[in-house]
Amino acid sequence: MAMQRNRSLRPGPLAGRHLDDGHGLWRYADRIAVRCHRCDAPGWVVRQSRTASFRCLSCSVALGDGNACGCGCCGTGTWVGPVRYSGQRPCGYCGHQWVRAQARRAAASPPLKTLSADCAQCGRSSEVSVSVSPVRDAESNDPYFGMPLLLVARTRAGLLWGYNQAHLQALHDYADAPLRERAGVSNGSMFSRLPQWMKLARNRVLLQKATARLIARANAVR
Ligand SMILES: [Zn+2]
Ligand SMILES: [Zn+2]
Numbered sequence: 095m096a097m098q099r100n101r102s103l104r105p106g107p108l109a110g111r112h113l114d115d116g117h118g119l120w121r122y123a124d125r126i127a128v129r130c131h132r133c134d135a136p137g138w139v140v141r142q143s144r145t146a147s148f149r150c151l152s153c154s155v156a157l158g159d160g161n162a163c164g165c166g167c168c169g170t171g172t173w174v175g176p177v178r179y180s181g182q183r184p185c186g187y188c189g190h191q192w193v194r195a196q197a198r199r200a201a202a203s204p205p206l207k208t209l210s211a212d213c214a215q216c217g218r219s220s221e222v223s224v225s226v227s228p229v230r231d232a233e234s235n236d237p238y239f240g241m242p243l244l245l246v247a248r249t250r251a252g253l254l255w256g257y258n259q260a261h262l263q264a265l266h267d268y269a270d271a272p273l274r275e276r277a278g279v280s281n282g283s284m285f286s287r288l289p290q291w292m293k294l295a296r297n298r299v300l301l302q303k304a305t306a307r308l309i310a311r312a313n314a315v316r
Contacts, residue, residue: 110271110272110273111271111273111274111275112267112268112270112271112273112274112275112285113275113276113277114274114275114276114277114283114285114286115277115283116276116277116282116283117283117284118282118283118284119257119261119284119287121284122256122257122258122260122261122264122284123141123237123238123257124140124141125138125139125140125141125257125258126138126139126236126238126243126257126258127243127244127245127256127257127258127312127315128148128236128239128241128242128243128244129241129242129243129244130148130150130152130153130155130241131155131174131175131201131239131240131241131242132150132153132155133150133152133153133155135150135151135152135153136244136315136316137149137150137151137152137315137316138315139157139158139236139238139239139241141238145158146158146238146239148238148239148241151316157172157174157239158172158238158239172238172239173202173228173239173240174201174202174203174239174240174241175200175201175228175229175235175236175239175240175241175242176198176199176200176201176228176229176235176240177198177199177201177202177226177227177228177229178196178197178198178226178227178228178229179195179196179197179198179199179206179209179224179225179226180194180195180196180197180224180225180227181194181195181208181209181222181223181224181225182194182195182222183220183222183223185213185215185216185218185220186218186220187213187216187218187220188213188215188216188218190213190214190215190216193211193212193213193214193220193222194211194222195208195209195210195211195222195224196209197209197224198229201240202226205226206224206226207223207224208221208222208223208224209221209222209224210222228240233253233255234246234253234255236257243255243256243257244311244312244315245257245258245262245308245311245312246308247304247307247308249300249301249304250300251291251292251294251297251300251301252289252291252292253289254292254301254304254305254308256305256308256312258312259309259312259313262305262308262309262312263305263309264284265288265292265301265305266301266302266305266306266309268285268288268292268301269292269297269298269299269301269302269305270298270302
């Protein structure tokens, strides 16, 4: 597979060629297939203008449009996905600064207020107050609420995930093309950020098949 850099202004795609026009993953984030964080039923996160919302057709839980996640105490607003807890304090025994505590959890429910951590100097354990923050760089979670993505496939080459049919179709077209070009594109483009296994010629057929299966699954979601 050849990689050519094309500096002309956004030429149209040619047969057998894939042209990266520089668009980011964000282009596909207007509609995201997820599994409900409460009942696991498939559904859609929908973005309209600047706000995203989710309403589960199975259990009726709603997120966005002013609805918080429902637990009312996790301090992460509408975020229901993976979180990181962290905090520090001077050791209560020897005064050593600092005793640091950190933990990651799949969700902020039940919420943690403290974590115990050992002092590096005296070795004794203290309770450390922690604050919570969303982990937004997690793979295969939606970027608005952190719900698990529905369109995920674990292939023998790596993890494939997509937001919706258009996103998966773009990956499918990419897999299809033996020649890939970039039109003066920066590193922010979705295609430039694909994991290495998707870029390898030997995985083209695998990527084509896996994206086709996920598109079929997406078409079945109400
Ligand atoms: Zn539900
Ligand atoms: Zn100590």
